[in-house]
Amino acid sequence: MDPSDHVxxxxxxxAAERLRGVALETPLIPFETPAGRQILLKAESLQAIGSxxxxxxxxxxxxxxxxARSGGVVAASSGNHAQGVARAARLFGIEATIVMPxxxxxxxxARVRADGARVIHWDPGRPSHATPHEQAIALAAERGLPMIHxxxxxxxxxxxGTVGLEVAARVDDLAAxxxxxxxxxxxxxxxxxxxxxxxxxxxxGVEPALAxxxxxxxxxxxxxxxxTELGRRTIADGTRVNLSERTxxxxxxxxxxxxxxxxxxxxxxxRLVAERARTVAEPxxxxxAAAVCFRSAEAGLDRLSGTVVAVISGGNLDTDRxxxxxxxxxxxxxx
Amino acid sequence: MDPSDHVxxxxxxxAAERLRGVALETPLIPFETPAGRQILLKAESLQAIGSxxxxxxxxxxxxxxxxARSGGVVAASSGNHAQGVARAARLFGIEATIVMPxxxxxxxxARVRADGARVIHWDPGRPSHATPHEQAIALAAERGLPMIHxxxxxxxxxxxGTVGLEVAARVDDLAAxxxxxxxxxxxxxxxxxxxxxxxxxxxxGVEPALAxxxxxxxxxxxxxxxxTELGRRTIADGTRVNLSERTxxxxxxxxxxxxxxxxxxxxxxxRLVAERARTVAEPxxxxxAAAVCFRSAEAGLDRLSGTVVAVISGGNLDTDRxxxxxxxxxxxxxx
Numbered sequence: 001m002d003p004s005d006h007v008x009x010x011x012x013x014x015a016a017e018r019l020r021g022v023a024l025e026t027p028l029i030p031f032e033t034p035a036g037r038q039i040l041l042k043a044e045s046l047q048a049i050g051s052x053x054x055x056x057x058x059x060x061x062x063x064x065x066x067x068a069r070s071g072g073v074v075a076a077s078s079g080n081h082a083q084g085v086a087r088a089a090r091l092f093g094i095e096a097t098i099v100m101p102x103x104x105x106x107x108x109x110a111r112v113r114a115d116g117a118r119v120i121h122w123d124p125g126r127p128s129h130a131t132p133h134e135q136a137i138a139l140a141a142e143r144g145l146p147m148i149h150x151x152x153x154x155x156x157x158x159x160x161g162t163v164g165l166e167v168a169a170r171v172d173d174l175a176a177x178x179x180x181x182x183x184x185x186x187x188x189x190x191x192x193x194x195x196x197x198x199x200x201x202x203x204x205g206v207e208p209a210l211a212x213x214x215x216x217x218x219x220x221x222x223x224x225x226x227x228t229e230l231g232r233r234t235i236a237d238g239t240r241v242n243l244s245e246r247t248x249x250x251x252x253x254x255x256x257x258x259x260x261x262x263x264x265x266x267x268x269x270x271r272l273v274a275e276r277a278r279t280v281a282e283p284x285x286x287x288x289a290a291a292v293c294f295r296s297a298e299a300g301l302d303r304l305s306g307t308v309v310a311v312i313s314g315g316n317l318d319t320d321r322x323x324x325x326x327x328x329x330x331x332x333x334x335x
Numbered sequence: 336m337d338p339s340d341h342v343x344x345x346x347x348x349x350a351a352e353r354l355r356g357v358a359l360e361t362p363l364i365p366f367e368t369p370a371g372r373q374i375l376l377k378a379e380s381l382q383a384i385g386s387x388x389x390x391x392x393x394x395x396x397x398x399x400x401x402x403a404r405s406g407g408v409v410a411a412s413s414g415n416h417a418q419g420v421a422r423a424a425r426l427f428g429i430e431a432t433i434v435m436p437x438x439x440x441x442x443x444x445a446r447v448r449a450d451g452a453r454v455i456h457w458d459p460g461r462p463s464h465a466t467p468h469e470q471a472i473a474l475a476a477e478r479g480l481p482m483i484h485x486x487x488x489x490x491x492x493x494x495x496g497t498v499g500l501e502v503a504a505r506v507d508d509l510a511a512x513x514x515x516x517x518x519x520x521x522x523x524x525x526x527x528x529x530x531x532x533x534x535x536x537x538x539x540g541v542e543p544a545l546a547x548x549x550x551x552x553x554x555x556x557x558x559x560x561x562x563t564e565l566g567r568r569t570i571a572d573g574t575r576v577n578l579s580e581r582t583x584x585x586x587x588x589x590x591x592x593x594x595x596x597x598x599x600x601x602x603x604x605x606r607l608v609a610e611r612a613r614t615v616a617e618p619x620x621x622x623x624a625a626a627v628c629f630r631s632a633e634a635g636l637d638r639l640s641g642t643v644v645a646v647i648s649g650g651n652l653d654t655d656r657x658x659x660x661x662x663x664x665x666x667x668x669x670x
Contacts, residue, residue, distance in 0.1 A: 189365075279615065
C-alpha cells in the first residue's frame, strides 16, 4: 500500500470536527511509575462507551454519507468496537447489526443492545462464517449494507487519530507516546496526528507477549498472522486480532518500535493505574502503563527527556476480573 | 456569623487564578444510575493528590503572603487535607508539619512524606493534645507558625469553591449539585460559586447516616456536634468531622437539604462508579453517587429536569477496601 494513500493530518482534523459533541476530549492524568517517573495517561477509559472506539466508528458512519448509511450498518466485534458502532448508529438514527460471539461478555452484549443495536450470535457452523468478521461480511453483502471494519478502514483510522491530535495540542514537550496494538488502527491514526506537530517524538506500540504478531511483523518486515487460538491466551482481549496490510503499512512508516509485556505485568498495571491514577483500565488499555513501569529500557524511554504519554485505550472489564487484578503482585521495576 | 462576611464569587475567582497550573480542571464524567438516570460526576478523584483538598490548601497558603508563610505551616489531618497541605507547601518551597494520628493509613502518611512534609504523630497523652487538631494549634503557637485549617477558614472555602466555578461554567442546564459534607468547607464554597450563575439550582449535601451531624444541625437549626466515636463507625472517613459555626452558616444560607445514605449504599456506589464511570472513588467521595442512585426522591431529584451533577470528592482508598466494595451487592433502586 502506497503511503501517499494514507490518512493525513487534514483528514484527522476533519474527523475531529465531526466528533465535536460526540467524543469527549479525555483527560491526561498524572501517573507515577514504581521507579518514580512522572508520566501522563491519556485516559480513553473515560471516553463515552469507555473506550476510544466511538471515535473511529462515528467518523466512518459519518463519512458514508446519508444515502449510504440510511439502511443501517453491519459490524463484527466481541467488544469495544461493537459498542462504538452501536452508539454511533444510534446517534445517526440508523440501525446497526452486530455479529458477536455467543460467549462475548454478557455485559458487553447488554450494552450494545441498550444502544438499540441488534446482536446476532456468530454461527461457526456455516462455511462462509469461519469468523464473526466473515459472517458480518456475508450478512452485509446479502443485505446490501455497509460494513464498518474495526480497524482496516481509513475513516476509522482517521477517527482514532483524533486521540493523537488532543495529545499533541496539550503536551508541548512531548517525548514519547505509547499505544496498545490490536488491529493497529489506533496507533496508525495517533502516529499520523502526533508526528505532524512533533516530528521527532518516539512512538512505541505495546502488545502482550502472548499476542505479539505485530512485533514479529515489525521486526521481520513481513506481515505475520498468529492463529486466533494463540491470541486467546492473553488477558488483554482487545489485542487478540492481527494487523491488516493497511495498518502494517502505517506501523512500518510511523512507529519506532514495538515492545511486549507479560501477563503479570499487565495485571499489575491495571492495579497501579487504579491505585495511582484512580482510573479503571481494562487489560488491553493498561498495556502501555505496563510497558512504562516494567519495560522502560526496552521501550527506549530511559534516556528521553520530556513528557511520556501512555494511551489507556479503554476501561471495560468485568468486575471480577478487576478484583483479580487488584490482588496482583507488583513486579520490581527494572534497574 | 454575618453572611456579609462570607466568601464571594470574586474571592473564588481570585482563587481560581491562583490555582491555574496547580489544580487540574477535573472532568465531568457521564454516569447512568441503576434506575436509568443520566447524570454527570465531577471527578475530583482525578485531581492532583486524588482529591479536591489541594485547591483550598494551596489558596490558603497563597493568601498568607510570602512573609507569613516563609517559616512554614502546620496542619492536622488523617487524610486528604494532609496531602493537600504537603503538596501546596512543596510548591511554595516551604516546610509543612502535619500532625497525623499514628494509625492513619500508611499509604497516606507515605504520600505526605513523599511531598517533603514532616509528619508528627498525634500524642494524646498531653492535656493540650485532646485531638490532632489541638496538638497542631499548640505546635503552631509554640513555633509562631500559621495553621492551615481543613475547612474553618474562608481562604480554604474559597479554594474549594473553584470546583463549583468549573461546574457552573460547563453545565448550562444545571438543575442540582450534590456535595459530600465533612467539615462543610467544600459545600460552602461550591454553593457560593454555583448560585452566582444558577441562582435556582438545587444544592444538596450528603452524609453517611452514621455521621449525620450536619443533617441534624440543618434540620434543628442548631449546630450539633457528634462525638468522634460515633463518626468512626462509617466507612466514609472523610466525613467524620463536625461542622464549624462558619461552615454551618454557609450551609443554612445556601443549601436546600441534606440527605443521608447507608453504609451498604456507599459501598455499592463505589462499585457502580468503578463499573460505569471507570473511576476509583473513595467512600466519602462516592456519597453523592449513592444519594442519586438510592435516595433520589429524598434528595428532591425526581421531578427535576436538567442536569444533575454529583461531586466525587476524592479517590484515595486502600486497595483492599476497594476490592471489598467491588463485591458489594447493588441495592434495588427505589420505585
